[in-house]
Amino acid sequence: MARPKNDQEFDIVLVGATGYTGKLTAHHIARNLPTNLKWAIAGRSRTKLDTLAEELNRISQDRLQPGIEVVDVEDTVQLTALVARAKVCISVVSYNEVGANVIEACIQSRTDYVDTAGSVTHLRGWIDKYHHAAEQGGVAIITSCGNYSAFQDLLTWLSVNELAKTSSLKTKEVIMSILRMPADPSGGTVKSMLGRTRLDPTTMQESQGPWYLSPVKGQEYVKAANVFGIRHDPILGTLSPSSFSDLQNRAVVHRTWGLLDGGNYYGRNFRYSEYNKVSSTIAGIVDILKSKGIKLMFTLPPLRVIAKMILPKPGDGPDVEKEKNAVVDMEAIALADSMDGDSSAKVHARMRFSGGPYTATAAFLAQGAASLLYTRKLERGSEGGLLTPAFLGADLVERIQGVGAELEVKVL
Numbered sequence: 001m002a003r004p005k006n007d008q009e010f011d012i013v014l015v016g017a018t019g020y021t022g023k024l025t026a027h028h029i030a031r032n033l034p035t036n037l038k039w040a041i042a043g044r045s046r047t048k049l050d051t052l053a054e055e056l057n058r059i060s061q062d063r064l065q066p067g068i069e070v071v072d073v074e075d076t077v078q079l080t081a082l083v084a085r086a087k088v089c090i091s092v093v094s095y096n097e098v099g100a101n102v103i104e105a106c107i108q109s110r111t112d113y114v115d116t117a118g119s120v121t122h123l124r125g126w127i128d129k130y131h132h133a134a135e136q137g138g139v140a141i142i143t144s145c146g147n148y149s150a151f152q153d154l155l156t157w158l159s160v161n162e163l164a165k166t167s168s169l170k171t172k173e174v175i176m177s178i179l180r181m182p183a184d185p186s187g188g189t190v191k192s193m194l195g196r197t198r199l200d201p202t203t204m205q206e207s208q209g210p211w212y213l214s215p216v217k218g219q220e221y222v223k224a225a226n227v228f229g230i231r232h233d234p235i236l237g238t239l240s241p242s243s244f245s246d247l248q249n250r251a252v253v254h255r256t257w258g259l260l261d262g263g264n265y266y267g268r269n270f271r272y273s274e275y276n277k278v279s280s281t282i283a284g285i286v287d288i289l290k291s292k293g294i295k296l297m298f299t300l301p302p303l304r305v306i307a308k309m310i311l312p313k314p315g316d317g318p319d320v321e322k323e324k325n326a327v328v329d330m331e332a333i334a335l336a337d338s339m340d341g342d343s344s345a346k347v348h349a350r351m352r353f354s355g356g357p358y359t360a361t362a363a364f365l366a367q368g369a370a371s372l373l374y375t376r377k378l379e380r381g382s383e384g385g386l387l388t389p390a391f392l393g394a395d396l397v398e399r400i401q402g403v404g405a406e407l408e409v410k411v412l
C-alpha cells in the first residue's frame with residue numbers, strides 16, 4: 001500500500017542537521033539535489049541552524065533555501081507534527097539515544113525515512129518494534145545507509161544479480177575486501193561506540209551471530225581461513241579479518257538476504273564475509289592487533305576514559321578538507337553455488353568513492369532520500385518495512401554514481 005503524499009510542504013526534512021554528519025548531508029543536498037527541492041533543516045538549536053542556513057546559502061544561492069525548524073527530538077508530539085509535513089525524513093541524530101523517536105514519528109505520519117544507524121543491537125530492537133507497523137503502513141524505513149553498510153550491501157546486491165543474470169546461478173558467498181576506508185571517527189560515532197559496551201554478555205554474544213538481523217536463518221558455515229583467520233583468495237589476494245565494521249555489515253547484508261524471498265533470491269546457501277586487504281600474512285596479523293587495540297579502547301574502563309579525552313566530541317569529526325581528499329574503495333567476489341568448485345562462475349565488483357567515509361555517508365543519505373522521493377522503487381515490490389540500502393537497488397546505485405562513485409562489475 002503506497003503512501004499518497006503529494007501536497008506536503010517539504011520534500012525532505014533533515015533532522016539532526018547541526019551535527020557533524022548532518023551538516024555534511026545538508027551541504028551535499030545544497031550542492032547536488034535539484035534546485036527546486038523543498039526542504040528543511042531541523043535541530044534543537046536555533047543559533048546552530050541559522051549558522052548552517054548561512055553556509056548553505058553561500059554554497060548555492062540559486063536554489064530554494066531550506067526552511068529552518070527548531071525541534072527537540074525528545075518532544076514526540078512536536079517531532080511527529082514536523083515530520084508529517086515532509087515526504088521523506090533523513091535522520092542523523094544520536095541514534096542510540098533518540099533515534100527511535102524519529103522512526104516512530106515517521107511511521108505515525110507515513111513519512112519515508114533514511115538513516116545511517118549501525119549498532120546491531122539497536123537495529124534488532126527497532127526491527128522487533130517497528131518492522132511490522134512500517135510494512136503495514138507502507139512506510140520505507142531504510143537504515144544503515146552510510147559508509148557502513150550501504151557500499152557493502154549494494155555491491156553484494158549488484159554482484160549477486162550479475163551472477164544470476166549471466167550464469168543463472170545462485171550465490172554461495174560474497175567475499176568483500178576493503179581496500180581503503182579511513183578510520184578517523186566523528187564525535188557522534190565515538191559516542192555510539194562508547195554506548196555500545198553497556199551490553200550484558202548474552203546479548204553481546206547473540207548480536208555477533210551472522211543471522212542476528214535476518215528474518216530467517218542461513219546455513220551454518222566455517223570460515224575458510226588459516227589459524228589467524230587470514231584468508232588467501234586467488235583474485236582478491238591476502239585478506240585479514242580486521243575490518244572494523246565486518247559484523248555490522250554482515251548482519252545488514254544477511255538481513256537483505258533474508259528479506260528477499262526468505263533467502264531464496266540470493267540463494268539458500270548464501271553468506272557474506274568481509275576482510276581488509278593486506279600485503280602479507282604478517283601485515284594481516286599487525287592489522288588484527290591494531291583493530292583489537294581500537295576495540296579495547298572502547299571496552300576497557302581506563303582506556304575508555306582516554307578515548308573520551310582524545311577522540312572527537314559530539315559535533316566534531318575529521319577535518320572536512322582532509323575528508324574531501326580521502327578515498328573509500330572496496331572490491332568483492334561473488335562465488336556461484338554450484339558443484340564445479342573453483343572453476344564455477346564468479347563476478348568481480350568494485351566501488352570507489354572520492355571523499356572520506358563521512359562525505360560518502362552524506363552522499364548516501366541525501367541520494368537515498370532522493371531515491372525515495374523521486375523514484376520509490378523498492379526491491380521485489382516491497383512497499384515498506386525496516387529495510388536495507390539494497391532495497392533502493394539500481395536507482396541508488398545510479399544516483400551514487402552520479403555524484404562521483406566509480407563502479408565496475410564484471411564476470412570472470
Ligand SMILES: NC(=O)c1ccc[n+]([C@@H]2O[C@H](COP(=O)([O-])OP(=O)(O)OC[C@H]3O[C@@H](n4cnc5c(N)ncnc54)[C@H](OP(=O)(O)O)[C@@H]3O)[C@@H](O)[C@H]2O)c1
Nearest residue numbers: 019020021073093094095118146147148186188192314315
Ligand atoms: N554507520 C555509519 O555509516 C555512520 C556514519 C556517520 C555517523 N553515524 C552515526 O550518526 C549519528 C550522528 O553522528 P554525528 O557524528 O553526526 O554526531 P553529532 O555531531 O553528535 O550530531 C548529533 C546530532 O543529533 C542531534 N541531537 C541529539 N539529541 C537531540 C535531541 N534531543 N533533539 C534534537 N537533536 C538532537 C544533535 O543536535 P545538537 O547539534 O543540538 O547537539 C546533532 O545535530 C551517530 O549515532 C553516529 O554513530 C553513522
